[in-house]
Amino acid sequence: MSKNILLTGASKGIGKQIAKGLAAEGYNLFLTSRNNEALNAASAEVGAKDYCQCDFTDQNSLKNLAKFIEKNSIDILINNAGEYIYGGIEEMDFEKISKIFTTNLLVPTYLCSIVSKNMKEKKWGRIINIGSISGVMGEAHASLYSSSKSGLIGLTKALALELAQYKITVNTINPGWVETEMGLKSIEESDFSHTEILESIPQKRFVEPKEIERLINYLISDDAKGITGQSINLCAGLSLGC
Numbered sequence: 001m002s003k004n005i006l007l008t009g010a011s012k013g014i015g016k017q018i019a020k021g022l023a024a025e026g027y028n029l030f031l032t033s034r035n036n037e038a039l040n041a042a043s044a045e046v047g048a049k050d051y052c053q054c055d056f057t058d059q060n061s062l063k064n065l066a067k068f069i070e071k072n073s074i075d076i077l078i079n080n081a082g083e084y085i086y087g088g089i090e091e092m093d094f095e096k097i098s099k100i101f102t103t104n105l106l107v108p109t110y111l112c113s114i115v116s117k118n119m120k121e122k123k124w125g126r127i128i129n130i131g132s133i134s135g136v137m138g139e140a141h142a143s144l145y146s147s148s149k150s151g152l153i154g155l156t157k158a159l160a161l162e163l164a165q166y167k168i169t170v171n172t173i174n175p176g177w178v179e180t181e182m183g184l185k186s187i188e189e190s191d192f193s194h195t196e197i198l199e200s201i202p203q204k205r206f207v208e209p210k211e212i213e214r215l216i217n218y219l220i221s222d223d224a225k226g227i228t229g230q231s232i233n234l235c236a237g238l239s240l241g242c
Helices: 013-024 036-046 059-071 094-122 133-137 143-166 181-189 194-200 209-219
Strands: 004-008 028-033 050-053 076-079 125-130 168-175 231-234
Touching: 004 013, 004 094, 013 028, 013 036, 013 209, 028 036, 028 059, 036 050, 050 059, 059 094, 076 094, 094 125, 094 143, 094 168, 125 143, 125 209, 133 143, 133 168, 133 231, 143 168, 143 231, 168 209, 209 231
Parallel strands: 004 028, 004 076, 028 050, 076 125, 125 168, 168 231
Antiparallel strands: none
16 A cells, blocks of 8 residues: 655655655655645646645644644655745844744654654654755854754654654755755855855765655665664765865
8 A cells, every 4th residue: 555645845846856756656645835826736746645735833724734644644754844044143033043943843843743643553654854964064154944954863863763663764864955946045145156055065066856855765665664863964975075
């Protein structure tokens, strides 16, 4: 029987590529994103089973998503949705801090708590958190993004231990610079040019969204059942230095 996947941040960028790849593998896809119009279009394009529009900063919206998850008996959770903000720490007020941590860490943790109930009953499950190389190395002027993504790594290690006996694996993928709308926007907001960013990457290239999708496809397979609690850097060598 095909597994049921919930993918967050599914309407564009990395999320949309993940959805396309997993749909081609025959998984039952259930999508969520903030933008209802884009989510509807992406769902139709990949042939998703269903979708649920959700604003992570709205509690009623989250309650509806929780009901959606329970209704569809999710076997695999892919926490892909994320927010990025560039600026000095002195520019970050409580509203900005709260929004970033809610989207990047608090809600992914909440979703783990919901899906784990069904996974424990079935004694099988997969949780994939999409982190960032910034959460591994740190990124000046992106302290909220870096620290919230770093939190996913700690969550991954702890949950992997907690859920291992139920045949549930939990892993984090940390992409480097990826050729997406969000990635290009973050370059525009930074103090570095596109050329300077490329020069800082050992392989002199950006990671392709398809690379992330293929790694996810492996990690959720039974071939990867022994891989859990890991923080995997998919960054074209960026974590190694220049």
